[in-house]
Amino acid sequence: MILYEDDFVIAVAKPNNVLVHHSSMARNQSEAQTLLELLQERFNKSFYPIHRLDRKTSGIVLCAKETQYVSAFQHLFMTNQIEKVYYGIVRGFAPENGQIDSPVKGRDAKVYKDALTAFETLATVELPIAVQPFETSRYSLVKLLPKTGRMHQLRIHLNKINHPLIGDPKYGDRFHNRMFQAEFDISELFLHAVSLSFVHPFLQKPIAIQSSFPRHWHAFTEKSNWDVRSLLNV
Helix, strand or coil: CCCCCCEEECCCCCCCCCCCCCCCCCCCCCCCCCCCHHHHHHCCCCCECCCCCCCCEEEEEEEEHHHHHHHHHHHHHCCCCCCCEEEEEECCCCCEEEEECCCCCCCCCCEEEEEEEEEEEEEEEEECCCCEECCCCCEEEEEEEECCCCCCCHHHHHHHHCEEEECCCCCCCHHHHHHHHHCCCCCCEEEEEEEEEEEEECCCCCCEEECCCCCCHHHHHHHHCHHHHHHCCC
8 A cells, every 4th residue: 555655755554464575584484475576566666665664563664766765765764863653552551651771682683782662652451351360451552652773673672661562473472462363363463653754855845654554453442442543643
C-alpha cells in the first residue's frame, strides 16, 4: 500500500513477516518475497531502502527512487531530524510514561551501542483469561518514540522493563504469546511503525506520513474496547 510518493521517495506500508530486503541475518527466508521485490514487481523499477524495519514489524518504510537520493534522507535519520512513532501492545500494566536508556547490541551482535526510547501508555485492559501463573491477563497499549535506531531496539527495551511486546518470539513472553494464538488465533508481533515526520531535504517542506493498523490489531483492540482509530487519528 502506497502511503506517500513524490519525485524522490515512496513510502509504503510493510506487512508483518515481510523482509525489507534479503540479508544474511534473515535465516530461512531466502524463498519469501521481500518488500523491495514486491515493489519491483509492481512498478517494474528498483527502489532503495532508506531505513529498515524488522521482518516481524509492520508499518512505514521509506524508499528512494534513485540511489543518489538515499544519503540525504539517511542523514535525517542519523541526525534525529525524523520523528518516528511506533505503537505496541505489551504484557502487563506499563508505567504512564518514561524513558528506557539501555545499550543494545549492533547488527554484528557483538558491540553494544547507546540506545534511547521514550514511551507513553495510552490504554490498559485486564481480560478474564488465565495466563500462567495468574488468573487474568493484563495488557497495555504503548506509544514509542525511539531516539536511536538500533536493531531490535524497541523489542529489547520493552523486555528490559518487564513489559515485552505480545507476539515477540525472541524477547517476548511465551505464555502470553500462546494465549493469543489459542484464544484469538493471532501470532503476529504487535509492533507497528505508525508515523514518520520530517522536513523534506529536496522539497524543503514538512512531510507527515501515517500508516493504518494491520488486521490483527483490530481483531484484538475490538475485544479490549480500545478505539485505536481515535487514539491514532488514522
